[in-house]
Structures are given as structure tokens and as C-alpha cells.
Amino acid sequence: MAKNKNTEQKIFDAATELFMEKGVDRTSVRDIASKAGINLALMNYYFRSKENLFDAIFTNLVKENTRELLKILDSDMDLEEKVQNYVNAYIDILTSNPLLVPFFMAIIHRSQDKITKMKMISNLYGTEKFSQQIVDEGKKGTIRRTDPSHFFVDMISLITFPFAIRPLIMDRNEMSAEDFNLFIHERKEHVTNLLLKNMKDC
Amino acid sequence: MAKNKNTEQKIFDAATELFMEKGVDRTSVRDIASKAGINLALMNYYFRSKENLFDAIFTNLVKENTRELLKILDSDMDLEEKVQNYVNAYIDILTSNPLLVPFFMAIIHRSQDKITKMKMISNLYGTEKFSQQIVDEGKKGTIRRTDPSHFFVDMISLITFPFAIRPLIMDRNEMSAEDFNLFIHERKEHVTNLLLKNMKDC
DNA sequence: GTCTATACGGCGATAGAC
DNA sequence: GTCTATCGCCGTATAGAC
Numbered sequence: 001m002a003k004n005k006n007t008e009q010k011i012f013d014a015a016t017e018l019f020m021e022k023g024v025d026r027t028s029v030r031d032i033a034s035k036a037g038i039n040l041a042l043m044n045y046y047f048r049s050k051e052n053l054f055d056a057i058f059t060n061l062v063k064e065n066t067r068e069l070l071k072i073l074d075s076d077m078d079l080e081e082k083v084q085n086y087v088n089a090y091i092d093i094l095t096s097n098p099l100l101v102p103f104f105m106a107i108i109h110r111s112q113d114k115i116t117k118m119k120m121i122s123n124l125y126g127t128e129k130f131s132q133q134i135v136d137e138g139k140k141g142t143i144r145r146t147d148p149s150h151f152f153v154d155m156i157s158l159i160t161f162p163f164a165i166r167p168l169i170m171d172r173n174e175m176s177a178e179d180f181n182l183f184i185h186e187r188k189e190h191v192t193n194l195l196l197k198n199m200k201d202c
Numbered sequence: 203m204a205k206n207k208n209t210e211q212k213i214f215d216a217a218t219e220l221f222m223e224k225g226v227d228r229t230s231v232r233d234i235a236s237k238a239g240i241n242l243a244l245m246n247y248y249f250r251s252k253e254n255l256f257d258a259i260f261t262n263l264v265k266e267n268t269r270e271l272l273k274i275l276d277s278d279m280d281l282e283e284k285v286q287n288y289v290n291a292y293i294d295i296l297t298s299n300p301l302l303v304p305f306f307m308a309i310i311h312r313s314q315d316k317i318t319k320m321k322m323i324s325n326l327y328g329t330e331k332f333s334q335q336i337v338d339e340g341k342k343g344t345i346r347r348t349d350p351s352h353f354f355v356d357m358i359s360l361i362t363f364p365f366a367i368r369p370l371i372m373d374r375n376e377m378s379a380e381d382f383n384l385f386i387h388e389r390k391e392h393v394t395n396l397l398l399k400n401m402k403d404c
Numbered sequence: 405g406t407c408t409a410t411a412c413g414g415c416g417a418t419a420g421a422c
Numbered sequence: 423g424t425c426t427a428t429c430g431c432c433g434t435a436t437a438g439a440c
Binding site: 007038045 | 424426
């Protein structure tokens with residue numbers, strides 16, 4: 001199908017995989033060159049430095065993986081439908097790439113500069129409309145009055161954290177990768193219910 | 203109070219701080235020696251290697267910070283009281299050391315060996331009695347039938363994840379460290395309620 | 405136990421030939 | 423654009439004097 005990838009793309013793809021698997025700091029430019037099947041010097045020819053390459057990869061990963069989620073948050077669905085869609089979509093994304101969460105966790109801890117954080121916030125955390133909706137529906141009485149910042153933190157905690165401790169969950173319960181996916185799949189309904197139930201008076 | 207720390211302890215303490223702040227891989231033995239105010243060679247005299255030193259520190263951190271939590275899980279409190287105590291104690295521990303979560307996240311991703319994971323599981327995740335209690339109370343009808351593995355994952359997700367994304371939360375909401383602690387303090391009651399409410403029929 | 409001095413390898417990066 | 427060769431630096435680790 002796709003014709004032979006060009007060199008730049010080969011470097012980019014190899015580095016993406018390695019950064020996610022082993023972490024940025026445990027990946028050397030020699031690893032990248034060898035995995036991409038290219039010469040060591042070419043990494044510096046196309047990207048000026050390893051840090052620069054990392055930047056490009058990071059920006060790309062954020063964009064690729066948050067577009068759909070932002071669309072849902074900014075849509076005109078009612079809150080219940082929105083939460084349900086968000087949880088499902090988010091879990092699907094992470095299931096198809098379970099290393100995303102550990103990778104982002106590492107980056108948060110690694111990079112203290114504003115720019116990197118802003119990239120994550122404006123995407124992973126871009127919830128102006130969503131927050132407003134929670135406040136509004138609380139006032140109207142559709143739902144119980146809810147603090148949007150806690151609600152949002154609850155939601156992403158319940159969705160993403162299991163992927164951060166995936167090796168522990170798998171080991172502890174003697175799960176295969178498939179078993180884990182099943183466990184995570186169960187969480188779609190579980191998490192949605194937990195969140196929605198809490199918004200309703202009872 | 204304490205008399206002058208001996209060399210071994212100085213190395214241990216300096217390394218602990220650096221590992222948590224900058225991560226193991228971004229901390230060099232020269233950093234450690236300089237921070238501890240000792241000579242480079244002494245690290246190798248007392249601990250055979252950096253990796254060995256890391257092992258000692260990791261084991262110590264796990265033990266120090268989970269003892270109290272395990273005691274609660276293994277106690278004879280009823281479920282409601284137990285959850286409440288666990289959430290409060292856990293959040294207190296993390297508040298007094300906000301770098302613990304990012305540090306452990308990094309280690310999970312970094313070390314794939316069984317031994318390291320077992321240390322975490324048998325401590326952070328040692329919940330035989332607790333799981334049984336959830337099943338039992340579900341059968342008796344005290345609470346709604348609840349899957350213990352999901353419940354436990356929910357609980358630690360809600361407690362710990364905010365610390366993993368602490369820099370993002372602070373930036374996004376323009377919080378100081380104090381503001382963040384306040385936000386986290388609010389979560390004690392919030393998380394407890396969320397969890398307990400879900401266990402009750404309504 | 406503590407220090408100096410140093411070996412050794414791997415790292416990121418570049419100059420320069422082709 | 424791609425390669426070879428190499429630089430300078432830093433990381434871990436050790437030998438040996440005190």
C-alpha cells in the first residue's frame with residue numbers, strides 16, 4: 001500500500017516507538033538510527049537534536065490523540081450523553097495504544113517548561129464549555145450541583161489511571177494483554193455509571 | 203537532635219531527593235555526590251552501583267509509605283469506615299510528599315522485572331481481606347454487589363492520579379502549592395462520598 | 405573510611421568526503 | 423541526502439594512596 005517511507009518518516013516512527021516503550025531518557029540516538037535502519041548522522045540532519053525530535057513527536061502525539069476528545073467536549077450533546085461518549089472514546093484510544101499514558105506521565109514529570117505543559121493543558125484539559133455546562137445544568141436542577149474541576153479530575157482519573165498501573169494490574173490478577181483489555185472494556189460502562197450516578201440526587 | 207549523619211545516610215538521603223525530583227535516569231552519580239557533599243568514589247564504596255542504591259531507596263520508600271495503609275485495609279473496620287480512613291490516610295501521605303506518585307509511575311514504566319513489581323503489588327495492592335469484605339458485604343446485602351477489582355482501581359485512581367498531573371492542574375487553574383493542597387483536601391470528602399454512594403442502592 | 409586519579413565505554417553532535 | 427570518522431563530554435566504576 002504505502003510506498004517506501006522516506007528517511008525522515010522512518011526516523012520519526014522509530015523514535016516514536018522507542019520513546020514510548022523505553023522512555024526518552026533511556027533511548028539513545030544510536031538506538032533510533034539502528035531501529036530506523038539509517039545512519040546515525042541522519043538524525044541530526046533532519047532534526048537538529050534529539051530534544052528537537054522529541055518535541056516534534058510529542059506535539060504530534062498530543063494532537064493526534066486529543067482531536068476526537070475535544071470535539072466531544074465541545075459538542076452540543078447533553079451532559080449525560082457527552083460523558084458516555086467521552087469515556088468510550090478515551091478508553092478506545094488508550095486501548096489501542098496502552099503506552100500513551102505512561103509516556104505522558106513521564107513527560108509531565110520530566111519537562112517543567114511552560115510550553116510543554118501548555119500543549120497538554122490546551123488539549124487534554126480544554127474544558128471551558130464542558131465546565132460551563134456542568135455549572136449550568138446544576139443551576140437548572142437537571143443534575144446535582146457539581147464542582148466542575150473535581151468532576152473533570154474524577155473523570156480522567158478513572159479513565160486513564162488504570163493504564164498507568166497496567167503492569168501491576170496484569171501481574172496482580174494474572175492477566176494476559178487480552179484479559180486486561182476485557183477488564184478495561186468493562187470499565188466503560190462502570191465508569192460512566194459511577195460518574196452519572198453521582199450527578200443525580202438519590 | 204540527630205547527630206551528624208554518617209556518610210552512608212548522607213548519600214542515601216541526597217539520592218532519594220534527587221531521584222524523586224529529577225527521576226532516576228536524569229540523576230547522575232556526580233549529582234548525588236555533590237549534593238551529599240561527599241566524594242564521588244564513596245557512592246560505590248557504600249552501594250555497589252547506582253542501580254543498587256536505587257533499589258535500596260525504592261524498597262525503603264515502598265515500605266515507609268504503605269505500612270499505615272496496609273494496616274487500615276487489614277483492620278476490622280466496617281467497609282464504610284475503612285474506605286473513609288484509607289482515603290484520608292492516603293491523601294495525607296501524598297500531600298506531605300507530592301513527588302511519590304510521579305516517582306512510582308516512572309518506576310512502573312522503567313522496571314519490567316518481576317521483583318520490583320512484586321514489591322509494589324504486595325504493598326500498594328495487597329487487598330485480599332479487603333476484597334473479601336466487599337464480596338461478603340455484597341452478599342449480605344449491606345451494600346450493592348460490587349466488583350472488588352474495579353472498586354479498588356477506582357479508589358486508588360481517584361486518590362493518586364491528581365498527584366500524577368499536579369503540574370497540569372496547578373497551571374490550568376493558576377494554583378499555588380497551597381491552593382493545590384486545598385483542592386486535594388477537598389477531595390478527601392469528595393472521593394469518599396463518590397465511592398460510598400456508588401456502593402449504596404438508590 | 406575517605407580521598408585522588410583515572411580507565412573505559414557510551415553519549416549527542418558535527419565535519420567533511422562522496 | 424547519505425556515509426565514515428571522530429570529537430569532547432559525561433556516566434559508572436575501580437585502583438591505590440592516605
